[in-house]
Amino acid sequence: MVLANSDGQLDAQVELYRNAFAIVKSMALKSALDLRIADAIDHHGGAATLAQLAAELTLHPSKIPCLHRLMRTLAVSGVFTVQHPAVGAADEPLYTLTPLSCLLVGSSNLVPITSMLLHPKFVTPFLGIGKWFQNELPPDQYCIFKQTHGESVWELASHDTAFDALINDAMVSDSNFIVDIVVREHGELFQGLSSLVDVGGGLGAAAQAISKAFPEIKCSVLDLGHVVAKAPGGTLVEYVAGDMFESIPPANAIFLKSVLHDWGDVECIKILKNCRKAISSRDTRGKVIIIDIVVGAGPSNQKHRELQALFDLYIMFVNGIQRDEQEWKKVFLDAGFSGYKIMPVLGFRSIIEIYP
Ligand SMILES: C[S@@+](CC[C@H](N)C(=O)[O-])C[C@H]1O[C@@H](n2cnc3c(N)ncnc32)[C@H](O)[C@@H]1O
Numbered sequence: 001m002v003l004a005n006s007d008g009q010l011d012a013q014v015e016l017y018r019n020a021f022a023i024v025k026s027m028a029l030k031s032a033l034d035l036r037i038a039d040a041i042d043h044h045g046g047a048a049t050l051a052q053l054a055a056e057l058t059l060h061p062s063k064i065p066c067l068h069r070l071m072r073t074l075a076v077s078g079v080f081t082v083q084h085p086a087v088g089a090a091d092e093p094l095y096t097l098t099p100l101s102c103l104l105v106g107s108s109n110l111v112p113i114t115s116m117l118l119h120p121k122f123v124t125p126f127l128g129i130g131k132w133f134q135n136e137l138p139p140d141q142y143c144i145f146k147q148t149h150g151e152s153v154w155e156l157a158s159h160d161t162a163f164d165a166l167i168n169d170a171m172v173s174d175s176n177f178i179v180d181i182v183v184r185e186h187g188e189l190f191q192g193l194s195s196l197v198d199v200g201g202g203l204g205a206a207a208q209a210i211s212k213a214f215p216e217i218k219c220s221v222l223d224l225g226h227v228v229a230k231a232p233g234g235t236l237v238e239y240v241a242g243d244m245f246e247s248i249p250p251a252n253a254i255f256l257k258s259v260l261h262d263w264g265d266v267e268c269i270k271i272l273k274n275c276r277k278a279i280s281s282r283d284t285r286g287k288v289i290i291i292d293i294v295v296g297a298g299p300s301n302q303k304h305r306e307l308q309a310l311f312d313l314y315i316m317f318v319n320g321i322q323r324d325e326q327e328w329k330k331v332f333l334d335a336g337f338s339g340y341k342i343m344p345v346l347g348f349r350s351i352i353e354i355y356p
């Protein structure tokens, strides 16, 4: 007879190992990106056997017998599905795309942002979180990225061209994905605007999508000199090199996507005070549009709550923070804004409008 107590212990061990092996699951996903397995399945019309995948992926012949182990892991993780033939049939199992792996194929895919999240430069700092908690230096002087790499993410990006490109291209893919949804489904945000500045807008993917959907809005991007220097030419978007902590060009609206969550309250208040000046220097009172996480907002299921918590721990690599509504409200009021509206319509992220 099996004792209830050891049943509980054995179930607990399964949970313990599932959490510990989460890194193996992440690395299986990384290998799927590196090998472009989703593209290979897509090339085969959305369904491929192991033999077809092996031929398409240019694997070393000695490794082909191991491919089914990777594909089985990716299938139990929900990256692909596997359809087994009926018992006795001669056919081989077929691997097909899932909604998740559909995001890894096509022109506007999420491969660059996912590859950044799984890049060694971003993964290794998390091996030292425990050590970071014991270090005497305060967070604003000592973040987990600096603990591992000896300099902050911004310092490394300013002199390492390949690392800078990894970040900028990753953020372009994230912006293409989410801003496409914003202009398609929440276009009312931009109605009546004649100018917009995307502050910390990187290579300008968001500004370009907004400019394309609303050609009457004069869109600009403000970012650091070394980023703006790599911006694409030949678009209607104007690129301005500058520092958001110093000043922000005047406009009807300021757009801030994935910027404020990188900074502590003191820095956010400085940025937002400059935004307030920028939208108040015209006849009409403008607004600030923010795309970021509001912890606790959006679908209240376990998966969304877990992702918001994980993202909050993850963003510690830059000393950033994911804020709940009360934390955002304090920052907005301290920066001199009088009102705000949270729209939890972007999955784990929200759109926030703030008004002077
Ligand atoms: C995480 S990225 C977000 C990029 C873009 N908003 C997006 O979501 O795709 C943060 C951006 O802030 C820019 N940035 C950092 N410090 C800045 C500063 N002092 N002034 C202007 N931009 C800055 C970075 O260069 C980078 O492009």
Ligand SMILES: O=C1c2ccc(O)cc2O[C@@H](O)[C@@H]1c1ccc(O)cc1
Pocket (backbone or CB within 6 Å): 113, 153, 154, 167, 174, 258, 259, 261, 262, 318
């Ligand atoms: O890593 C970052 C990230 C990842 C995924 C996403 O959907 C949004 C994100 O926002 C960025 O702010 C964040 C980040 C990336 C690079 C960097 O130098 C600082 C922060």
